[in-house]
Amino acid sequence: MLDVMGTAGTVFGVMGTVFALIGAAGVVAFVRALLRRHRALRFGETARAYCVDTYVTHDSDGPSRRRAVLSFTTPDGREHRVTSPAAGTVVTGDQVPVRYLPDRPQHAVVDTPAGPAAWAGAVFVLLVLTVFTAFGALFAVSGFVGASMLP
Known part of the structure; x- marks a missing residue:
């Protein structure tokens, strides 16, 4: 019986580690x-x-999101396309200012300053990912410590 509990603690610890690593990767990304x-x-x-x-x-469990495909030409004459979240007023044919790093035009972003709502959203996402990571680490530690404390 004790061996089963030790194995369960190890499995619990491994799963916690996996969740902590997924959360940490999300934070980094x-x-x-x-x-x-x-x-x-x-x-x-x-x-x-x-x-x-x-x-x-269309997300299966969440709200729908509108996206816009934007096309622009760099000074060297190459055309690039990026997909961006679209405001309700952007329609096909509209001009949209974008900014890009010359060595990474495929990562162009719409040239609009982030307002308070965007910053609040970013903080919320970071908070959720950090809590997810912390709970994964907590479960990992408790599983491994519990498994190691058994005789």
Whole structure:
């Protein structure tokens, strides 16, 4: 019976570790995306993009999201397309200002300052990911410690 409990604690610890690693990867990916956007807005080149298409994504358990496909040309004559969250007023054919880093035009962002709601959303996402990571780590530690304390 004790061996089963030790195995269960180890499995619990491994699953907690997996969840902690997934949460940490989410935090890293989200922070990298925020930094990439910040660098593009602060140091990037400006271009006029045209909305060439819009579409709506449907999540099975969440709200629908409107997206816009934006096309712009860099000074070297190459055309690039990026997909961006679309405000309700962006329709096909509209001009939209974008900013991009010259070495990464595929990561262009719409040139609009982030308002308080965007910052609040970013903080919320980081908080949720951090709590997810912390609970995974807590479960990992409790599982491994519990498994190691058995005779």
